Amino acid sequence: MSAPGQKRRRYTRSPSPTYKLDEEDDSYEPYIPVAKRREAKLAKLSSYGASAQKDKAKLAKEAEEEREDEELEEERRREKTRKERTLLVEAQEVHSRKNAEDAQKTEAEKADEADAQILAAIASRKKLASDMELAKGIEYTETLKTTWRPPKHVRERTDEQNAKIREKHHIIVDGEDIAPPIDSFADMKIPVPLLKFLKTKRITEPTPIQLQGLTVAFSGRDMIGIAFTGSGKTLAFCLPLIMLALEDEVKLPFTRGEGPVGVILCPSRELASQTYENILQWTEALASSGDYPRLNTLLCMGGISMGEQSHVLNKGLHIIVATPGRLIDMLEKKKFNFDSCKYMCMDEADRMVDLGFEEDVRNIMSFFKRQRQTLLFSATMPRKIQDFAQQSLVRPVLVNVGRAGAANLDVLQVVEYVKQEAKMVYLLECLQKTAPPVIIFSDNKNEVDDIQEYLLLKGIEAVAIHGSKSQEERQYAIKSFKSGAKDVMVASGVASKGLDFNDIQHVIIFSMPKEIEDYVHQIGRTGRSGKTGIATTFVNMNTPEQTLLDLKYLLMEAGQKVPPFLQTIEDPRAAQGGSLKGCPVCGGLGHGISNCPKLEDAQRRTMASHRSSQDVGGGY
Ligand SMILES: Nc1ncnc2c1ncn2[C@@H]1O[C@H](COP(=O)(O)OP(=O)(O)OP(=O)(O)O)[C@@H](O)[C@H]1O
Secondary structure (H helix, E strand, O other), rough: OOOOOOOOOOOEOOOOOOOOOOOOOOOOOOOOOHHHHHHHHHHHHOOOHHHHHHHHHHHHHHHHHHHHHHHHHHHHHHHHHHHEEEEEEEEHHHHHHHHHHHHHOOOOHHHHHHHHOOOOOHOOOOOOOHHHHHHOOOOOOOOOOOOOOOOOHHHHOOOOHHHHHHOOEEEEEEOOOOOOOOOOOHHHHHHHHHHHHHHHOOOOOOOOHHHHHHHHOOOOEEEEOOOOOOOOOHHHHHHHHHHHHHHHHHHOOOOOOOOOOOOOOOOHHHHHHHHHHHHHHHHHHHHHHHOOOOOEEEEEEOOOOOHHHHHHHOOOOEEEEEEEEHHHHHOOOOOOOOOOOOOHHHHHHHHHOOOHHHHHHHHHHHOOOOOOOEEEEEEEHHHHHHHHHHHHOOOOOOEEEEOOOOOOEEEEEEEEEEHHHHHHHHHHHHHHHOOOEEEOOOOOHHHHHHHHHHHOOOOEEEEEOOOOHHHHHHHHHHHHHHHOOEEEEEOOOOHHHHOOOOOOEEEOOOOOOOOHHHHHHHHHOOOOOOOEEEEEEEEEOOOOOHHHHHHHHHHHHOOOOOOOOHHHOOOOOOOOOOOOOOOOOOOOOOOOOHHHHHHHHHHHHHHHHHHHEEEHOOOO
């Protein structure tokens, strides 16, 4: 700010970078550079003569210092510029290096990066631990203590010897401090009456998932068990619970209101019934020997009256086999509690976590009061679920027989192109391929009914099962088909997953499911426990190309014949130089995560549930 009366110097910007002085400004002093001013000063001083010599020396010294300061300042400026330039150059270099790297990166690597990002987003979902555990910040860190020990000769085996046994049976394990594989039921210390019973069912030697899965489970470890359809997973997760319950009951018999020791969760009523029946047989074999106590098992699922099972609830309870919804209902009604429950297994675990049961599973977990052993089993277990589960289990052991999601090699897979309108007629022809029993799959409930009606009209003894049938109808269908009274069962995929029917000769897939995992489960109803079977699948122009591609790769992997119309289907990823790895979400080999039909379905479901919760006023 200028003082009053003082003429202000006003600068106006000229087009040139120099400043032009206003005409009226007469106090202007032209600018004289420092060096010039110094020279002038020196000249003036020197004119004062020798008397001024001292001052002159002083001024010269000051001038020298000023010059040094200026040099220093100049050096600083140069250094700053150099640094700025270096950073700029470095940034440019990094940028151009990255561009060059990106250019060098194959489409496959870029696709892998994109997949990893999507996977990371999915993995950031809540842990599988219960809401209550999460809320309380409880984390189980200890493995369940059990008294089971391998026999001495097994304990003395070296790691190399154990690795050899695993290799022989195509078992891949992951985890620390893993129990040794044991290839004899007797060496696993399974009670003799049970061994005798299993022998009557032609179960004499453990299958690969059993010889490693059982020892891991007996030693109390959390585990993820993956093995192909029909490979005996049910025994692998039921036997450890039976052994735990036996031990507890022998120590101190359970009385009314006590128990259960463990729970087995199944995604469908049919699967729950089947597992329950198995456990009943095995525990009955133990009790009827007179050497072991009787264990009580409760089947807890929708569609059956709990009154029928009140006799079980009136005694101590050892094992519960359940579907999630009814189990939660019973727990909430305090029909029993999980205060002493220490074992939880999820059969078809990927489905349980995937198909909207995730919240139910969390809810069930919130009823546990103590350390538990958690096991997940399935024939298909995409990496997404494995990663998700790994975070929720304690020091889990992964036991994997073959690629997760691979087809059972004991199934001969035939894929045929059949026009939509020709399917029914061709079905009759197809039924001639083998003797009964035969299962026909369609994912459409109306189609299931239509097929059954058509077959009945043609004089074929057929039953049907799907989600809209009553419990009685479903039970009747399964019972009459299992007993051999009916030759053909027409089923929707969901209703029959994991079901173990005797010696199915032929599986006909009338409409190819969109998700290849469903296909793997469906063809897996035949070729069980070491026997061979045939699966015939109808495809046509209604089948999405991506599904056909998944199918093509699956056939190739299993060494099956790939029909010409499938051979001609090109993988678009190959043309783009993209990654040909399987999808980590659904395990399909013909697409990446970004095209996963399962992910799309999951998103659709989430959006639908969002919409419906908004429709009803946004919940509480
Ligand atoms: N060690 C064994 N030796 C011979 N047969 C066995 C053995 N273990 C189980 N089985 C029989 O194999 C059949 C299939 O077993 P299970 O139902 O447990 O298969 P799974 O692996 O659960 O199949 P899915 O994935 O389709 O549910 C059953 O009938 C069972 O009795």
